[in-house]
Amino acid sequence: MSVDTETVKRVARLSRIAISDERAESMREELNTILGFVDQLNEVDVDGVEPMTSVVDINMRQRHDIVSDGNKAKDVVANAPSHEDNFFMVPKVVE
Numbered sequence: 001m002s003v004d005t006e007t008v009k010r011v012a013r014l015s016r017i018a019i020s021d022e023r024a025e026s027m028r029e030e031l032n033t034i035l036g037f038v039d040q041l042n043e044v045d046v047d048g049v050e051p052m053t054s055v056v057d058i059n060m061r062q063r064h065d066i067v068s069d070g071n072k073a074k075d076v077v078a079n080a081p082s083h084e085d086n087f088f089m090v091p092k093v094v095e
Helices: 005-014 023-042 073-077
Strands: none
Touching: 005 023
């Protein structure tokens, strides 16, 4: 698959990007290089290869799922304009 200059200009217009003719030509070359690399990757036989999250076999560290209040109540209300006993104080809005 290759991209021509008109396609580059069309994509730039759809993306609302102003692009000169010279820049469109260099972008065409760059995009064709990228697409050529993708075509090379498509040639690799990956049948029977398990998907990986890392190139090294590692176990992800996990924290214990313990419910807590975070012990941060004072930090949470520290910047509130008005608070009392770690609760936000707000004006009455319903009569």
